[in-house]
């Protein structure tokens with residue numbers, strides 16, 4: 634399990650949880666625990682991201698898309714947070730390296746779904762995919 638700070642991508646983070654005081658066993662994370670986390674590196678409250686859960690959600694959504702439409706999606710709209718910036722933005726990722734007429738709309742080109750998932754964990758890029766919103770493929774393609 635890798636839960637990181639969405640701003641600096643450090644793993645030295647804390648969040649609220651329900652704990653059995655006798656056994657110290659963590660029962661579950663409290664509601665909104667990740668939205669109200671604490672990052673030691675930033676020295677302040679930050680939104681925390683479970684990178685494994687983000688990747689799992691991308692896989693599930695990709696499988697569902699393929700099952701429903703019988704084809705692979707060409708685009709993914711993902712929530713992105715830039716390193717050391719407080720804002721979140723919904724950005725379009727193309728799941729192909731082909732530059733076409735859609736170039737103005739594309740934030741980032743990925744070489745397929747595998748490449749997209751590498752952006753949901755800390756990478757050389759200055760942003761992190763914090764959530765997949767949805768996949769799509771224009772009907773004319």
Ligand SMILES: [Zn+2]
Nearest residue numbers: 638641672675
């Ligand atoms: Zn941080």
